[in-house]
Amino acid sequence: MSLAGAGFPGPVPPPAPGDWPYPRWIAHRGAGTLAPENTLAAFALGHAHGYRMFECDVRLSADGQPFLLHDDRLERTTEGQGEAVDQRWAELARLDAGSWHSPRYAGERLPSLADVVEFCRQQECALNVELKPAPGDEARTGREVAAALTRSWTRALPPLLSSFSVAALEAAAGVAPQLPRGLLLEAFSDEGLGLARRLGCVALICEQRAWDGSTVRQARAAGLRLLAYTVNEDGDAARLLALGLDGLITDRIDHFPPCPVA
Template sequence: MSLAGAGFPGAAEPAPRGGWPYPRWIAHRGAGTLAPENTLAAFALGHAHGYRMFECDVRLSADGQPFLLHDDRLERTTDGQGEAVDQRWAELAGLDAGSWHSPRHAGERLPSLGDVVEFCRQHDCALNVELKPAPGDEVRTGREVATRLARSWTLALPPLLSSFSVAALAAAAGVAPQLPRGLLLEAFSDEGLGAARRLGCVALICEQRAWDGATVRQARAAGFRLLAYTVNEDGEAARLLALGVNGLITDRIDHFPASAGA
């Protein structure tokens, strides 16, 4: 798998100002709020709405299995209890991750990273994997997720690794430098720009309000592609598209056509 083959420079170089190889619109956690987040049901629904790139949250079980879950704890989106990182995959895999959302999704399971990779392979979809480590588990998470993706991903366009955790992204870069990386930021800053450079990132993924004319120019001058989260309003979408932001992560897959602004 080669960054250059996907339209990127070498892994340690910032991205040029040319085209972005991924779809413009990215489905947040699979299907936004229309299905239980971070499940295969969400991915299937996002795909049915025409989306061909998905964002998801990946963390590790106690025995090192990468799987999809946003929160450190299990209560909000499963019928389990406690810290997810304290439980083995055999226990996590049996949890109901759908009933909290709606009765028709009762019994939906937590997918492993391997399940999602296979879905993307079957449907020729791109993936943005957010490394979501439990506190203190940053290095293990970055290494394990990146290692497994590097071994299992077979599509030409590589998965984009992202995280708020510099340590997790650095660990991922150490074992799979060929996988493109994006630093997540709540607010644009010189510190964030410097960290993204040191990590060899190809993109900055900022909270939507962080992007304006000045920050877009600064990020582009540094050689980064620009992504925004979580874009759910027409006005913000239009503003960001006018600024030339490369990727928009949205919950509203039933509102924004996946081809909008392409």
């Protein structure tokens, strides 16, 4: 499926040095820990702090609706119970996803991916969509989320898809090869580097301690851009910036000033 005509610039080649189009600082789950994660309230708060790129977790309901939620289960961040993938969107959309955080956000709802896409359109923001499939739902999640983005995203700068799931990234690439992709890793490895290249990824997104001079050189030599999660300490941020990382995902949106687009 081609994204030309849907606001995309065509196939995404490996970016040239200095040609990475995304902001360096990325708000984790909308606003880090300052608002209920993966909600529109979090996105609004992150935007109010000057952030113009957001990371969020997207999975599917039982009836195939892409929506925002990190965990497989509902208990931690909603009033619901059980596996999210077992419930239809009409049921999920009614859940309170804010009271767990603080009374201020009581009644905040789970947003659909379409809700977040509209927010980014109105506020002219960039988006990193992490594919967060339930176990056994990897391929369906990759396909449906990628297809939904081809239908709804109209900004010229496409969303960056990422995942720890190779199957989800492969399925997304099969539906929308033009969407840039990043492989998430907890630790840097030759195997992970090879996987990122095989998947046609433009970026490697590692837990921040994985990056040092050696791993940066290896990833750069492979033609990849480098992002780190979750960067919350001054020393870590200074080290990663000195290494020249392209993106830092943070919870501390009230501490780290967002940088302009690189």
